[in-house]
Amino acid sequence: MVNVIDTRCIAARTPASFRSVKTVNAGGGMSQESMSGQRVVVLGGMSGLGLAAAKAAASVGARVVVASSRAQSVSAATAQITASAGVEGCVVNLADEANIEDFFSSIGRFDHLVYTAGEAIRLGELDTVDLDAARNYFGVRVWGAYAAVKHAHSRINSGGSIVLTTGIASRRPLAGWSLGAMICSAIEGLTRALAVELRPLRVNAVCPGVVRTPLWREMSEGDRAAMYRGLGELLPVGYVGEADDVAEAYLFLMRERYASGHVLVVDGGAVLV
Ligand SMILES: NC(=O)c1ccc[n+]([C@@H]2O[C@H](COP(=O)([O-])OP(=O)(O)OC[C@H]3O[C@@H](n4cnc5c(N)ncnc54)[C@H](OP(=O)(O)O)[C@@H]3O)[C@@H](O)[C@H]2O)c1
Numbered sequence: 001m002v003n004v005i006d007t008r009c010i011a012a013r014t015p016a017s018f019r020s021v022k023t024v025n026a027g028g029g030m031s032q033e034s035m036s037g038q039r040v041v042v043l044g045g046m047s048g049l050g051l052a053a054a055k056a057a058a059s060v061g062a063r064v065v066v067a068s069s070r071a072q073s074v075s076a077a078t079a080q081i082t083a084s085a086g087v088e089g090c091v092v093n094l095a096d097e098a099n100i101e102d103f104f105s106s107i108g109r110f111d112h113l114v115y116t117a118g119e120a121i122r123l124g125e126l127d128t129v130d131l132d133a134a135r136n137y138f139g140v141r142v143w144g145a146y147a148a149v150k151h152a153h154s155r156i157n158s159g160g161s162i163v164l165t166t167g168i169a170s171r172r173p174l175a176g177w178s179l180g181a182m183i184c185s186a187i188e189g190l191t192r193a194l195a196v197e198l199r200p201l202r203v204n205a206v207c208p209g210v211v212r213t214p215l216w217r218e219m220s221e222g223d224r225a226a227m228y229r230g231l232g233e234l235l236p237v238g239y240v241g242e243a244d245d246v247a248e249a250y251l252f253l254m255r256e257r258y259a260s261g262h263v264l265v266v267d268g269g270a271v272l273v
Pocket residue numbers: 043044045046047048049050067068069070073092093094095116117118119120140141165166167168207208209210211212213214215216
């Protein structure tokens with residue numbers, strides 16, 4: 001059944017015109033370019049990593065479209081993004097393929113898709129896992145990403161890209177992380193498969209370690225603080241990162257025109273310890 005959420009977008013700040021800026025490329029590889037004139041769609045962009053990626057893209061001149069499932073977060077998030085080229089906030093339920101299709105039909109063409117959507121984290125050791133709940137846990141992170149790419153890729157302009165989100169649970173799982181590890185492995189495989197199937201469209205993924213975002217909101221404040229403190233002491237970088245620490249990875253994969261099928265780990269060195 002199609003849900004009741006619509007896909008209206010609010011143009012929060014739209015400039016009178018776009019300005020096109022010449023790009024400066026370093027030796028034909030990593031492009032140091034402005035993203036002026038480019039439109040970046042961030043699904044999950046109302047909070048955490050997506051919001052940070054949207055702010056980063058806006059800061060280098062992109063026009064951004066941020067979307068999540070809750071109407072009340074739309075204006076709050078768009079108000080936080082300083083975008084000279086304009087920002088739109090949209091409501092879309094990424095657990096619903098029909099809603100995703102409507103969303104992409106309504107927004108027109110764009111240059112980059114960033115997918116960071118996911119519900120609050122659920123951990124649990126195998127014996128405690130309810131399988132129906134576990135299957136649902138794949139809904140937004142895996143099937144939402146799959147459906148978003150399915151309905152988005154033909155609307156992405158030449159030279160554009162898709163950046164998905166995985167996590168180091170696939171490489172360095174702890175006890176209780178089997179579902180997270182399965183999801184992350186699925187996204188990594190999907191990234192490589194789509195990079196081949198959708199070529200020359202580039203498909204990459206960012207693979208963060210633990211980052212301080214609302215993802216961890218269902219933990220008690222005390223448990224969360226203890227986790228950040230303990231992990232910070234363990235990590236080679238000596239602290240648990242903020243969403244802004246990972247935002248550059250999304251920008252890199254959008255702009256690096258020679259990267260495809262790549263999974264970029266940004267974890268403070270967590271996989272090593
Ligand atoms: N933070 C970390 O430590 C970390 C580490 C490794 C991997 N990751 C992964 O990175 C991704 C982003 O995490 P985050 O830390 O940015 O989490 P977050 O701050 O909780 O953001 C998740 C976003 O997904 C949106 N969302 C959830 N359900 C949705 C739905 N049905 N339809 C549309 N949007 C939906 C949320 O907005 P609404 O609630 O308004 O819909 C929110 O904007 C997740 O897949 C997470 O597993 C995070």
